[in-house]
Amino acid sequence: MPWLACFAILLYCSTVAGITSINSAVFKKGIIGTDPILTDGVPQIVFVGRSNVGKSSVVNSLTNRKDLVKVSNKPGKTTELNFFSINNGKAYFVDLPGYGYAEASPKQKEKLEKLILWYLMYSGARPRMVVLILDMKAGLTAFDEEMIRVLREHEHPYLVVANKADKLNQKESSAQLRAIQAAAHEATVATYSATTATPKERATLLQKILED
Ligand SMILES: Nc1nc2c(ncn2[C@@H]2O[C@H](COP(=O)(O)OP(=O)(O)OP(=O)(O)O)[C@@H](O)[C@H]2O)c(=O)[nH]1
Numbered sequence: 001m002p003w004l005a006c007f008a009i010l011l012y013c014s015t016v017a018g019i020t021s022i023n024s025a026v027f028k029k030g031i032i033g034t035d036p037i038l039t040d041g042v043p044q045i046v047f048v049g050r051s052n053v054g055k056s057s058v059v060n061s062l063t064n065r066k067d068l069v070k071v072s073n074k075p076g077k078t079t080e081l082n083f084f085s086i087n088n089g090k091a092y093f094v095d096l097p098g099y100g101y102a103e104a105s106p107k108q109k110e111k112l113e114k115l116i117l118w119y120l121m122y123s124g125a126r127p128r129m130v131v132l133i134l135d136m137k138a139g140l141t142a143f144d145e146e147m148i149r150v151l152r153e154h155e156h157p158y159l160v161v162a163n164k165a166d167k168l169n170q171k172e173s174s175a176q177l178r179a180i181q182a183a184a185h186e187a188t189v190a191t192y193s194a195t196t197a198t199p200k201e202r203a204t205l206l207q208k209i210l211e212d
């Protein structure tokens with residue numbers, strides 16, 4: 001068998017549901033509590049992180065869609081667990097609300113944080129990968145460290161994506177990457193910019209996220 005075919009088969013078998021690229025992404029549903037979608041057997045790739053770090057923007061970028069998910073420079077845009085069907089139901093991307101938005105009302109803050117923790121701890125969902133997104137400039141905050149603790153405790157596989165890399169120069173970027181890696185335990189840390197990612201950078205991140 002030609003080596004290229006072998007490589008293609010290997011890649012297919014080593015990714016979540018054999019996904020090597022995204023051909024379609026469709027909004028399926030937004031939930032705020034228990035729902036059959038949580039345990040329907042379709043692998044879930046989940047995007048979590050502090051409010052405004054760019055979770056929804058990363059989902060748009062990876063699916064190569066400008067407006068699949070609504071983004072806003074006003075924190076607190078996403079308020080539900082939003083499920084997107086990838087490649088006709090082969091997987092879900094799940095865009096979560098953000099935690100740690102200081103200016104939200106205490107009630108709203110508590111509501112969103114409870115929803116995120118409920119999903120990760122008690123909903124019955126077993127995500128195939130949790131993508132913890134940070135603002136690269138801000139680095140890993142106490143909220144993120146708490147999130148990592150929850151992910152480790154519940155044995156959810158996770159990787160860290162330092163987003164908004166376009167806001168840093170080369171020197172700042174290397175220093176921040178070292179600091180984030182040191183604080184992120186054994187997790188893979190990838191840098192990214194949802195704003196400026198090239199198709200190649202998009203494909204590289206996608207491969208990391210979908211590695212099985
Ligand atoms: N410069 C830059 N801005 C970005 C990047 N990614 C997202 N943004 C901007 O950051 C803001 C927040 O983006 P969202 O994708 O809505 O962030 P979110 O994490 O989903 O926010 P919540 O749903 O409120 O938790 C928007 O103004 C985006 O345009 C990036 O890589 N670089």
Ligand SMILES: [Mg+2]
Nearest residue numbers: 055056077078
């Ligand atoms: Mg969002």
